Amino acid sequence: MINNLSVRPFLVPKEQRGSVESQVCYLTSRIKRLTEHLDLHRRDYSSQRGLWKIVGKRKRLLIYLFKKDRLRYDNLIGQLDIRGLR
Structure with missing residues (x-):
């Protein structure tokens, strides 16, 4: 599992x-940050909408990767410790 999810350009x-x-x-790190923010600020609906947009974008990218290269998809899911597609 990748502990530090921030993607630094020099790395x-x-x-x-x-x-x-x-x-x-990168999107996974943003999702984790927004989730922590929404735990503190439950009624921040603008951030909640932004979170859903980011989750949707990540889902579309994962669908693309699933169709193009299943091995890279499985490797990425394992490294980030996120749920796969249903």
């Missing part, structure tokens, strides 16, 4: 900065 090779894996990793 990721230049060829992989826009890859599906790095995008999903």
Whole structure:
């Protein structure tokens, strides 16, 4: 499992900065931050809407990766410790 989910540009090779894996990793870190924020501020509906948009974008990227390369998808799901597609 990846503990530090923040994607730093100097840690990721230049060829992989826009890859599906790095995008999903970045979106996962944003989802975790927003979830923590919403635990404290339950009635912040604007942030809640933003969270749902980010979750939807990550889901679309995971569907794309699932269709294109199943091995990379399974590896990413295992590293990030997130639920797979249903």
